Every structure is written in C-alpha cells, then in structure tokens.
Amino acid sequence: MKKILSGNEAIARGAYEAGVGFAAAYPGTPSTEVLECIAAGYPGIHAEWTPNEKVALEVAAGASYTGARAMAVMKHVGVNVAADPLMTLPYTLIRGGIVLVSADDPELFSSQNEQDNRHYARFAKIPLLEPTTSQEAKDFTKEAFKISEQFGTPVMLRTTTRISHSMGIVEMGEVAGQPVPSIERHPAEWVMLPANARVRHPLIEKRLLELKEYANSSPLNSVEMGDGKIGIISAGVAYQYAKEAFPGASFLKLGMPYPLPDRLVREFASKVDELWVVEELDPFMEDQIRALGIACRGKDRLPLCGELNPDIIGTAISGAAPEPFRKPALPGRPPSMCPGCPHRSLLWALRRNKAFIAGDIGCYTLGFLPPLSAIDTCLCMGAGINHAHGMATVFGPGREKIAAVIGDSTFYHSGITGLTNLAYNKGAALVVILDNSTTAMTGAQDHPGTGVTIGGEQTIRLDLEKLVKALGIEWVKTVDPYDVKKTRKTIKAALAHDGPSVIISKAPCVLLRSKKVPGEPLCVDPEKCIGCKVCIGLGCPAIEFRDEKSSINSSCVGCGVCGELCAQGAIGGGK
C-alpha cells in the first residue's frame, strides 16, 4: 500500500514497522510531528512528551535496557540539552535498539541557530543515517534499529526541515513484533564510573572501525554512475537538489555518512574527473574526504549558511552567474502573535513599566517586533531567567528594573533550575511566567502543567504557584493579563520588591479558544478616535490605522485589551 507521508510521519511509520515499544520527545520544530503521529496512529507504542530532551533520551535509554526498542526525538538544539546522556550512552551496553532522531533546521525557519548536528554523531562516536526522501525516512528508521542492535550502539537519524516537512509517496512495509521486556543486570556495562567506562572506551573505537566496514558495503550508501565528468558525493535533501540540477552526473549518495565509507569514497573519486561534495551547512563530509587525501570541491563555492536548493547548487558547480533577479519591493509579512494573544498585553505592560525584558523561546519571542519591541534577549530555552538574574545582580538592588519572561512549557523544560538559582543566590529580578496552558509555538502540545498526556489521558497538573513557592520564592502573584490595569500595578509592585519575585500571567492560548475571549470583533467609533495610536502600540494584527483613525478588522477576537487602553473610550462592542 502507498501513502503520501511527510518525513516525520514516515519516521513514525518506520518506528511502528520496526517494533518500537517506547518513544519520547519534547516538541520542537521541525521534529514535533514524529511523536504526534506515533501517539495518534500507533497506540501500541508508548509515547510521552517529556519536560525536556535530556529526559527524553534518558527514559528511552531506560526502556532500551529492558530489551524494548526505544526512540527519542528532538530538534537540533534539543540535542544540546540531551548531550550529557548522549556522550556516555555509547559507552553502555545496548539491549533494545535505541535511535535518536535529530531534526535540524538549516535556514533557521523556526530556531535560534542553524547548528549542524552531524557533528554530534562524530562527537559521540555513533553511526549517522540521513534519509533523502520520505520513503527513506521510513526505511532508514527501521535500518537504524537493526544497526543499533547489531553493533550495540545508539544510532542518530538526522533529518532537516526539508526532509521532516516535505511529503512524498511511501510504500508501507511489514510490521515487526515488539520484543518482550526482561530484567537483566550488566553492572560493568551500565554503571559508568571511571573503572568501567575506561574499559568501554576502546570498544567504541573498535566498533567505529567495524561500522566503517559496514558503511563501505551497506546498500545505504549507493553509487549511480552517469557521465564520468562530474561526480557528486551528497546526503540528505541536498542529494535530491543536486540530482535535480545535474541529472546526468555520477552520484555517491551517502545514506550513512558517518563513519565515512573511506573505500567507497576513494573508489568513486577515482572514476570521475571532478569530485564535488554537496552538503548543507558545514563541510562535514568534505573535511573527512580531504583528510583521506582526496581532492574535491565543495565549500569553496557552496554556501556554509542557510539551506541549499537546486539553483544554488547549479550555479555553484557550473560556475555560471546566477540569473539576475530584482526582488520586488513588497511590504514584509513577518510572523506575529495572534489577535487576542494573552502575551501581548503582559509584554506591553512590562514595557510600559520600563523594564529590561530578558526573553526566552516561545511565541512571546515575537514580542521583540515593533511596535511592541518588548523582548531584549533570547538565547536558548531557560536562559531568560538566568540573564535577568545575572544582570540584576551586577547592578545591585533597586538600580535597574530587570525582568524575565518565560512560557509555562519552557519553564518546565529548563526554567525551574534557573529560578531555584535566583532564590538560592538572593537574586532580585522579576520573573514572569506566561502560563497559557500549552506549548503554543509548536502547535499546542500538552506538558506537565496541562493535566493531560499526549495520549489524551488525565494526569497530574502541576500547580505553578505552589511549585514556585517550593523553590523558595516568597513573592508570587497570579494575574489575568487581559486586566491591564491590575497587571501593571502588580508589575510595579514586583519591580519595587526587594528580592526575587514571580508573576504568573495566567490565560490560555487563544488558539485553544479561551472562554475569556468571546470571539466577537470589537469596533472603533471614528467620532471618538483622536488618532493617538495607543492601540496601535499593541502591535495587534486586528487593529489598522488609516486616514488618521484606528479601525478594527475581522481577525479581532474581542480580548478587550485595546478597549481598556483607549482613554477616549472609542473602542467598544465585543464583550
């Protein structure tokens, strides 16, 4: 049977066909749909959202210790969080196959950087598989589990946005049964203290040599001889782009680029006049090929930054000048917070209180855009609280107004340790937890504060206020961000407080259809509007300004915030 699947859906199907018993993930674009598809489509696989990626990899490792096949899925920067277990897991004995899916984001469509996670495979000394189509995404997932068990190693399956989110036709395969779990004890191989780990390291080096032999003969790596003039070594979606640009060239497609199949590369190189290595981001394969003493072209012409496409590859290799093109001067359309988003009024109020606002990863990062301009930093998940503490500490008490904003899901991900530090080290920053009861940016996933699992079951619902108090913060207030006056007052009091303070801004994401917002658009009375633009300062896509007057379009959901700000009382209707 054939179906059209995205790369992520195909990985989920591959996990099912491979007999995977356990899958864990923290949502992150472009990886999110893998676990969502597993939970929705393959109920025989236990799926769980974990608070962060480190937990995901560690619970998967635990599941694998029982003999079950297990998988952890994350976006590229998530692997940074999971790097601690990732570096030592290869030292341990593998029972059930364990696969780490890393979804990279060249071009930074929805990320804070475009790191190339293939380096992690080399860093952790584990094999790396890279599919070039949805079909391969499914097939390679199954293959990854085989390799994991055959060689006793974790395997990294690396996609990029264009693999995860592109769709293609996939032929379904047979479904393997799940292994029966059992208790075994392998203290020498599972207790990684120095004496044991020291013994395990040489085994990793030996395994890498065996894996290199495997890569040299595996059908994952294949040669397609075209004309002998240009030979292209490529992997991932870049292979498809190169094939589009040079259909007649010879190709060495590396489905398993690490460990690099040295013999295969050497043999291929000897058959072509000019060897090109075509890969997105870093010269990962190119550097290794050059280290073999093989001459090749690649990053001398191909860009190190951003994603590739057939046009970039075509002009780079042919050396032709790209077709001149004048981009039409059109107004930009950046993403923005939704009409009625509860983050908007909170950020507006913080900015009005003249606070420096250390931000974090989530929809609220979009609050950096003008006219709101209310996010001053954004580094990585959980960093905002620590930025604010570091800054406030340097200034000393009462000198500057320093605040951090962090979403609820991000707070559970990596904000708790930062807040603990803030309390422990007698910090003075204000931390605002934007609790919208979901992981909004990735499309509304549940988390430990929502009371529901990925499978839709009822579960514990963390009480944020109690949790914050338990971490040692005494000054904690919960506000309704749609009540702007009260929110501003609370912010003022928190910023004046001598010591750490936390405000929980509690209102569900508008995409969850909150009862707070009636859904009926408000309207502006043009007689009363004096064109002061206070409402425009909210940066709400529903409020327009022309002919010196504000007006409200049909995207308004009636949250009422602009009405509260309007000193002329010109905005009405709705609730």
Place this chain on the structure above:
Amino acid sequence: MNVLMTGVGGQGIILASDMLSDVMMRAGFDVKKSEIHGMAQRGGSVMSHVRYGRHVSSPLIPLGACDVLLSFEELEAARYVQYLKKGATVIINRYRLAPPSVISGGEPYPDILPVLREKTDTIVMVDGTKIAEDMGNPKGVNTILLGRLSTFLEADESLWIEAMNSMLKEKIRTANIEGFRRGRHA
C-alpha cells in the same frame, strides 16, 4: 508540473496542498511537496511547493520553473514571483490581508499586477473569499480555490472528489465538495 501555493499562515494552505498531492498520487504521478511549519505560520507569509510527474527529485521548485501559482491572498502572489516560469498561470483569490507595515499606516497596500505582468499575462482573479462567505462557510475558501486550480491541471474531477471524501471529516465534506464545484466555474 510545478504548483506553488502562497498565502498567509492560517489560511488553510497546508491542507489544500496536501489535497493536491493526494489527487496527483491517485492520478498515478510521483509527487513531492514541501512547506514550512512552526514559527513561520503565526500570521506570516507561507508557501507550499507541490511537484508531480513521472519522477520528482527535489521537493523544492527551481527558480523560474513554476507552472501554476495559486495565491490565497493578493500581495502574497507577488512575493515569490522569481519562481514563475515565463507565461505561467497565476490564480489569485480576491482577498487582501494587510501586512503589519500597512496596518500601522506606514505604507499603502501595493499594486501587485505590474510585478506579475513582468512574467505572465495569464492572471486569473477568483472571488474565493466572497463565494465562501455567500455559502456560509468562510473556512471553505481553500476547496473553492482548489476547484479553480483543478481546471488548469491534468487530474479528472472524480479524483478530486475521491480525495476530499477520504481527507475531509464527514461534517464538512458536503459543503467543501459543493465549494469545489462552485470554484471550478468561478
């Protein structure tokens, strides 16, 4: 065949391009599709590439190779003009969603026709949004536009109906199939 769909996040472009891909698979073609999810969707500019034929390599349409552009919003039709083949067919939903700089009064909503005419004269305006509103199904714009698009593509109408029957929830199926048929004559 290369079809580009453009518009603004939240307009139903992903479902529409899913449906086109499904139809072309039913018609026996190899199909690939690519688009961006996540942050880019929050009211931002969105495009989806659909390619079909005997064999498709790249999921992205090369520059200057797009045969048909279907835009759910007027301005977005002009944003990716570099993808258009000379003489391509451009189908535009008559609907304007002002971007932030226009909303705040910073600049006027641009005239897009001169930009498109540098590449093609085949520009088809469709009252998709109006038809959807008249039908009392404002969310059904995407199937109305697919109806218009389908008249420029190879697949038989019956394949489209099959695809809608299999992909849409029962509750919205009839209204959308009706919208699709209206779209074919829009």
